[in-house]
Amino acid sequence: MALSIWEMLAVFGAGTAAGAINTIVGSGTLITFPVLLATGLPPITANVSNALGLVPGSISGAIGYRSELKGQTPRILRLGTAALLGGLLGAILLLALPSDAFDAIVPVLIGIALVLVLLQPRIAAAVQRRRDATGAEAHPHGGPTLLVGLFLASMYGGYFGAAQGVLYISLMGLLLDDSLQRINAVKNILGALVNGVAAVFFLFVAEFDWTAVLLIAVGSTIGGQIGAKVGRRLPPTVLRGVIIAVGVVAILQLTLK
Numbered sequence: 001m002a003l004s005i006w007e008m009l010a011v012f013g014a015g016t017a018a019g020a021i022n023t024i025v026g027s028g029t030l031i032t033f034p035v036l037l038a039t040g041l042p043p044i045t046a047n048v049s050n051a052l053g054l055v056p057g058s059i060s061g062a063i064g065y066r067s068e069l070k071g072q073t074p075r076i077l078r079l080g081t082a083a084l085l086g087g088l089l090g091a092i093l094l095l096a097l098p099s100d101a102f103d104a105i106v107p108v109l110i111g112i113a114l115v116l117v118l119l120q121p122r123i124a125a126a127v128q129r130r131r132d133a134t135g136a137e138a139h140p141h142g143g144p145t146l147l148v149g150l151f152l153a154s155m156y157g158g159y160f161g162a163a164q165g166v167l168y169i170s171l172m173g174l175l176l177d178d179s180l181q182r183i184n185a186v187k188n189i190l191g192a193l194v195n196g197v198a199a200v201f202f203l204f205v206a207e208f209d210w211t212a213v214l215l216i217a218v219g220s221t222i223g224g225q226i227g228a229k230v231g232r233r234l235p236p237t238v239l240r241g242v243i244i245a246v247g248v249v250a251i252l253q254l255t256l257k
Contacts (some may be wrong), residue, residue: 004115004213007039015053019223020126023061023188024231024239025246026165028054028223030253032216033162041209047094047160048206052199057220058192064228068185075176078141079150080193086151087194090158091201097159107118107251109156110163113170114247117240123174142175149175150190157194163250165191166243180236 003011014035018028030049036046062069069076116123149171159162168187169180176183202208234242 002038008211008215010035011212011215011217014051015057015219016223016226017228018054018216019057019220020227020230021065021223021246022054022057022165022191022220023068023224024234025228025243026168026187026191027163027246027250028057028220029160029162030250034253036212039212041212043211044094045207046212048202049209049212050216051091051161051195051202052208053216054220055192055195055199056217058188058195060221060224061228062185062188062192062224064225065181065185065188065232068182068219068232069189072186075141076189079146079172079186080191082102082147082151083154083157083193084197085143086156087158087197088156088201090155090160090194091198092158093155093199094159094204104164107255110166110247110251113163113167114244116170116174117243117247118167144226146171146175146185152162154190154194157191159199161195163247164194166198166247166250169243181232182237184239196239197245 011032014032018032020026020028021031032050032054033046036050037043041049152167153164153167153171156167165187168190169183170187172178180215230241235244
């Protein structure tokens with residue numbers, strides 16, 4: 001189906017906004033997906049076109065955070081494997097399950113993630129006190145708990161992906177002894193991997209709207225650079241506040257639709 005010039009501008013603008021917000025927090029799908037639906041695309045076509053279109057934006061955001069990624073290659077390889085496997089399974093489930101299968105559980109997951117993001121400084125301080133008392137050291141890659149958590153979050157990301165970045169940040173913030181900005185940089189890599197593997201799978205089994213894909217790809221690439229410039233300058237407290245605000249909007253949109 002052909003998009004009008006105004007619909008094309010709307011999709012491009014949504015892609016730019018999504019690329020920026022995905023880089024800073026992760027929830028860009030909540031912007032692009034409704035816009036694609038408003039143009040008349042079927043839900044599955046809109047979802048898979050969105051997933052493919054956002055891949056360049058995720059890569060752009062990761063490049064913008066490249067200085068925060070220094071020294072994290074072993075962590076990325078380990079966590080990225082779990083993300084790839086989860087994202088692929090989520091993409092398969094998108095085509096195998098009813099479209100409303102996750103509707104009930106997703107807002108609950110995001111709500112829990114927001115509470116963890118809010119309490120993360122206190123929880124991290126308590127964990128550090130316990131480590132100091134026992135002499136235990138933090139696992140540099142989060143251990144099996146983080147791998148399982150990221151696999152499940154990535155499975156959801158491959159299925160739909162709204163606010164998956166919030167889930168990533170809450171899990172890594174709790175289980176990794178590192179700064180929020182470095183964790184956010186890893187989140188961008190994981191998002192690119194999940195969107196990428198889902199998009200490759202969809203290429204063989206689903207129908208795309210290539211005009212929408214191109215518009216979102218170009219917009220999200222620009223937005224990724226904007227998001228990196230803004231996000232890297234935010235103090236941890238402000239960044240945490242942005243994450244919580246976006247997460248609350250995500251919950252409202254998912255529950256009131």
